[in-house]
Amino acid sequence: AQTVTQSQPEMSVQEAETVTLSCTYDTSESDYYLFWYKQPPSRQMILVIRQEAYKQQNATENRFSVNFQKAAKSFSLKISDSQLGDAAMYFCAYRSGLASGSRLTFGEGTQLTVNP
Amino acid sequence: AAGVIQSPRHLIKEKRETATLKCYPIPRHDTVYWYQQGPGQDPQFLISFYEKMQSDKGSIPDRFSAQQFSDYHSELNMSSLELGDSALYFCASSRTSGKETQYFGPGTRLLVL
16 A cells, blocks of 8 residues: 655745655555645645656646655655745645546645744 | 535534535546545545546445435435544545546535534
């Protein structure tokens, strides 16, 4: 079974600074997808960014980018120019690419605080 | 853009009662997923349906059942509710041709007293 580990239960960053959230995963599959979801106090689950395992290029969405190291099974999220609205719980997630309807497996989450 | 719709948004039940949660996926999405999130925990996968057939099954109690209907909406039926069933229940949907990125609904907060 696949596992996802987020070793930082809490992180903090100053507004306008850059922060990196860590995620590692364990799998024997070669076809899979990795995601970062954000959960603000409203508890809505919001997709931040997605990475396909077969793509070597790191995904980028505006101020959010990932560092995908496939051999090391590492998938970190970098938030640049942090804003107060970035404060949330961030979950790293894995999905197998082998079958339709496959589940997301989440890490334990990292609570990000943004200080003004 | 249209999002996943879940109803009800809040639900309070007594122990041993039953509850039905509904999920309406994003238009043209053919797959729905159910997750349970307890306080301070990450979401745990329950079950998913692709084209009205069960496609993956997680740690869903036998007291729970779910199905997907011809219009692709899904219902999660929960019977003999226990205090431990109190949680936030998410539905997510995806489209097979869209690399199956899962988009989440706002969730249903279930409180069992």
